Amino acid sequence: MLICIPDVLSKHDVADFRRIMDAEEWEDGKSTAGAQSAEVKQNDQLPPDSKVSRELGKRVVSALTANTLFISAAVPLRIFPPLFNRYVPGKFFGSHVDNCIRGDYLTGMRIRTDLSVTVFLSEPDEYDGGELVVEDTYGEHKVKLPAGHAVVYPATSLHLVTPVTRGTRYGSFFWVQSMIKDDHARRLTYDMDNALQKLVDRLGRNDDEVRKLTNIYHNLIRYWAEV
Numbered sequence: 001m002l003i004c005i006p007d008v009l010s011k012h013d014v015a016d017f018r019r020i021m022d023a024e025e026w027e028d029g030k031s032t033a034g035a036q037s038a039e040v041k042q043n044d045q046l047p048p049d050s051k052v053s054r055e056l057g058k059r060v061v062s063a064l065t066a067n068t069l070f071i072s073a074a075v076p077l078r079i080f081p082p083l084f085n086r087y088v089p090g091k092f093f094g095s096h097v098d099n100c101i102r103g104d105y106l107t108g109m110r111i112r113t114d115l116s117v118t119v120f121l122s123e124p125d126e127y128d129g130g131e132l133v134v135e136d137t138y139g140e141h142k143v144k145l146p147a148g149h150a151v152v153y154p155a156t157s158l159h160l161v162t163p164v165t166r167g168t169r170y171g172s173f174f175w176v177q178s179m180i181k182d183d184h185a186r187r188l189t190y191d192m193d194n195a196l197q198k199l200v201d202r203l204g205r206n207d208d209e210v211r212k213l214t215n216i217y218h219n220l221i222r223y224w225a226e227v
């Protein structure tokens with residue numbers, strides 16, 4: 001399941017991020033790549049342990065965890081400290097695997113990467129190319145979103161970023177361990193939550209059937225969640 005989440009960061013936040021990032025030294029993105037992805041990764045990255053990365057990362061995480069669409073879609077247990085990258089013309093990230101387990105040296109956090117997240121920090125008209133392409137059983141999905149919007153997709157999928165041919169593509173990317181490991185089960189709770197919210201709008205929370213369906217929703221989470 002691939003879900004786009006609009007307006008995670010405001011345009012004002014994005015401008016602030018870009019101002020802060022542009023004043024930083026960037027390093028080769030291979031520093032956080034696994035053995036396979038390092039061979040196809042051509043981009044720049046803010047040093048992951050730098051103060052700026054951590055502070056901007058905290059702002060991304062607090063915006064996302066306040067976003068009901070993200071919570072419903074990801075049911076997050078742990079969120080890896082966000083990383084920041086940029087692609088200037090000629091840079092790309094070929095088809096690759098995201099490592100299944102990631103550890104963070106500074107916090108000691110260790111997560112199973114169930115979901116990958118990209119928050120776009122450039123407007124689509126600022127660069128050419130640079131599409132995120134996610135492969136799943138239904139084929140390839142190309143994603144290029146307005147600045148401040150995020151895409152959440154299964155970390156189990158092969159994915160790539162096409163070469164940038166003009167301008168610079170800035171983004172934040174990271175991983176989430178979900179309380180619900182199984183992508184199919186998580187899809188069911190997400191779909192049910194969406195339908196329930198619409199029923200609540202029409203009938204209220206204390207309609208008899210809405211209350212029963214809400215109970216079933218919570219029981220499904222209870223059944224599948226590992227916390």
Ligand code: NI
Nearest residue numbers: 096097098159
């Ligand atoms: Ni990746």
